[in-house]
Amino acid sequence: MSANVSFEQLINVVQSHACNYESALVNLEKSANASGGSGGNPGTVNITEATVATTKVQLTQSLTEMASGIAKNAADHTKGLGRKIGG
Secondary structure, X not given: OOOOOOHHHXXXXXXXXXXXXXXXXXXHHHHHXXXXXXXXXXXXXXXXXXXXXXXXXXXXXXHHHHHHHHHHHHHHHHHHHHHHHHO
């Protein structure tokens, strides 16, 4: 079975996951900044918010890495096919 690879679509998927990852990082940073105390005191942490933000960062990072790995494999495969054709 042969299928065409749309590199534009692969780029869009990786970019989408990267944007989600960036958003998750920003939310984690906001959660961390909200817990800041004054005068060397650690302040308070909303553990639920911090846990959710951390989990979202981990999940979106994994999805971003997976999507970029798939795109890299497709590009490497295509390059290999080009070498076969070129001799």
